[in-house]
Amino acid sequence: MPQSSNFPDPNWGAQPAGAFAPTPDFTETELDSALAEANLPILLGSLALLTGDDQWVLEPYLPTAPTDLGDHDSGGFDEATAARIRENAREVLLRWQSGELTAPTDPPTPERIAAILSVMLAEPIGPEYGPLLAEEMGLAPRHTEPEQASTTPFHVVIIGAGISGLAMAVRLGQAGIDYTIVDKNDSVGGTWHENIYPGCGVDTPSYLYALSFDPKPDWSGYFAPQSELNAYWNELAARHGVDEHARFSTKVHVASYDEAASSWTVTIGPADGDEPTETLTADVVVSAVGLLNQPSVPKIPGLDEFTGPALHTARWDDSIRLEGKRVAVIGTGASAMQFVPASAEVADQVTVFQRTPQWAMPHPLKGESVDDAKHFLNAHVPFYVAWYRSRLFWRMGDKVWKLLQVDPDYPHLGRAVNKANDRLRAHLTAYIEHELAEYPDLLDKSVPDYPPYGKRLLIDAGWFRTLTRDNVDLVTDGIETVTSTGVRTTDGVEHEADVLVLATGFKAVDVLASIEVKGRDGRDLHETWGEGDGRAYLGITVPGFPNFFCLYGPNTNTGHGGTVIAGTEMQVQHVTSLISSMIDRRLASVEVREDVHDAYNTELDEAMASTVWDFGGTTTYYRNDRGRIVTNSPWRYVDYWSRVHEPNEADFIVTEKTPISAQTP
Incomplete structure (x- = not known):
């Protein structure tokens, strides 16, 4: 290849x-x-x-x-x-x-x-x-192109115009490969188009949050706000002509593989409609729907009874004003860590309902301008x-990978997973103690009892200082029910609110939940996987689904840090190389071998068993209901890169197109 x-x-x-x-x-x-x-x-x-x-x-x-x-x-x-x-x-x-x-x-x-x-x-x-x-x-x-132009039309459909979809589109455009990119939104950007809640921004350094082949040299801050990130992705799309290939405000209903034709049929329709109205045909389908696109709404009694505005951070309505309001926030993850400090600046009262405290790391450049x-x-x-x-x-990446590896002989397993992880715990604990030194009640609620990186390690956006404000309350009693005017906790106290905000993250384990994919012999991808249990070779390809590739698929989230952009670019290189082979060698189909897929996932599970995520100690969106880690990758960047950089033809079943001279008249 x-x-x-x-x-x-x-x-x-x-x-x-x-x-x-x-x-x-x-x-x-x-x-x-x-x-x-x-x-x-x-x-x-x-x-x-x-x-x-x-x-x-x-x-x-x-x-x-x-x-x-x-x-x-x-x-x-x-x-x-x-x-x-x-x-x-x-x-x-x-x-x-x-x-x-x-x-x-x-x-x-x-x-x-x-x-x-x-x-x-x-x-x-x-x-x-x-x-x-x-x-x-x-x-x-970081790019492979066909050595020669295709002698027959070749078309790729990309589902999703977020970061990974854009990276794929740009690379296909550079390679001269025709494509259509479909997205339910009215513009590119994905997560950075949809998430517009107050305080929203990146908690990865800005300079890492750009494509390596099209970097942005003039970020306004070391951790950019949502508006600047969204502008970057839109400018990127315009610069590379992606908009000319885009079908915005369009929903994909079903992608079905036609084995006889070695092609995919993709039914689409208006984003606000229930039925498909059009069909696209493609030699290859690339799913770029990502992991963070389906908001997770907790099953809390009475949630529908609240009479004021009630919304998820991922579906924010910017017409809602928080000035002078009493705001109830359920959740203390990444979005809450940004939203709560921002809302506390304007709201009359902010009440935060916490199930699990979070480890958060100080960064000297957080909030600083470049x-x-x-x-x-x-x-x-x-x-x-x-x-x-x-x-x-x-x-921010492989340097910290060792902090996640479980040392079974470490004498203090439980509070940490190895000596370096324990040193990090001591450092983070000292930081929290410094921030909350005069607030022992908050300190008791804010120091986690699980190892660092057991849940995603956050960058502190002023969270701990915000908790000390007179207009902020941190509630750790369980929620009994949402009422028409607030939230009642298990201690019987009703916390009144004018606005209810769910900062409860995403259904990350439900990979590709937003689309229906039918492969060889009509097999359904979600039935093949089982609920919340996606698996793919390298997180990219699945047996029985020829010419179908995932970006940011199962077990590709780099939970040890760094940037999702790097892993995405590696996957784009892998997929582009496979597509280039299809064009150069007139291949009708490329499908990963089942034994290769299974062996890879066995190896992955074994590696995962040695990580802090599998060690447990807390709930996390990384893990499905049966305890398997579905989202994260156990590999260092350099290890994953070595696996995906140059596809091994022996890993795939390939079929050639029937020569024109041999086709039946």
Whole structure:
């Protein structure tokens, strides 16, 4: 099958690949001002790639390790060394501006990229990360295209125009493969189009929340708000012509495979209708409906009796005003952690009903704006934003993977799953104790009794400080019923409210719940899986469903951190490679072998059994009713990348199209 190179493109030196290229249109005054605020480790890494000289990552230019999740701009250098780095950078960049200096002809090897990042962060990063980092930095292509144009029409239907659907659409467009993308909403963006509740934003660093091949160098803040995220995805769609292939405000009813024709029939209709009105035909169907699109509404008695506005955060009505209102919030997960601080600023009273406390980590850049100096450096210094992203990718991703692995010999299993996990617990507990030092009643309610990462680890958005406000109450008694005017708890107290908000997350284990998929011999995908028990090879393909691929499917959520974007791009590369093979080799169908699928899932289950999620100790949306982890992946990014990067033809059953000359007249 077609393979993409692990090595940078020969033209790599022109720019870190993407929709923008660093430009030399700056004055010396602008450069001096920005360099005074530059991140010195990133600057050194940029100089190493631009000059091809590793003197910038050797003594005396060896940074110290970061002490927190901040950017560690100083690198730990003394003032004299810092001044020398800035002066050298000034000289090199002015030479680059004048054209005297060009990037080396020979691109950096993946091993060198990993070695430079190791120096920048003062910790060992294995050479196996080099090819993955090269792709994440835009220095190596993460794309496979057909070697030749299809001799017959070839069409792909993508279901869902959220992040994964957009990534797939852009890649197909770049490869010259015809596609239609269908979405129930009136615009692209998926989660970031639908979730508009007060305080909504990303709790992954902004610079990771963009496609590697089309990064955004000018985020307004280190953790962007929903409006900016939605704007990015819409701009991306417009820039790559996705809108021209889109069917918005359209619902997919059934996708059915026709074995005789080796094609899919997809029935669609208006998003507000109950019946399909049109049929699309496709050689390939890609599901990009995601995991976070079906709100989870708890079965609470009396929920329909409440007379005021009652709504889920994922279905927010922005006409509802909270000023001066009494707001009841059920749930304390990721959306609540954002919504409660925002609503407490304007509401008269906010009452939060908590079933389980959450571990939340402080981040020194949460709520901070990105200054003009960083925008300048991203725009004008080659490789600067690429290195910034790669640092975040490692530090927020595979660096923390070991914290999730259960050590069966650890003497304190229960409060933690290994020694490093226990150290994190101590750190997080100390933080909560600091935030709530003068509120012992809140402290008792706010320290979890399960290991960190047992539930999704959150970034604190002012949650603990908000709990101390006079107009905020944290209630931990169970909910007995919702009444017409509020919420009554099991202690008999009725908490009156004007607005009822469900911050109760999504039905994440019900993978592809929004569409009906019929495969070979009419088999139903949901019946094949069983309720809330989706399984797929690599989270992408299922036996009995040829030419059907999932993005962000079962067991592909990277629960140890990092960014969903990276995993999505890896899956897009895998699917694009398979589609390219179909076109180049005139394949009628590609279907994963059942034994390969089963062996993979056995291996996955065994790996999952050693994680904090399987260890238990708390409820989580990761797990179905029978206790199996359906959403999360047990793999490190680098391990998953190695599995999906180049599809192995031996894993699939392929059939060829009947030659035109052999077809019956």
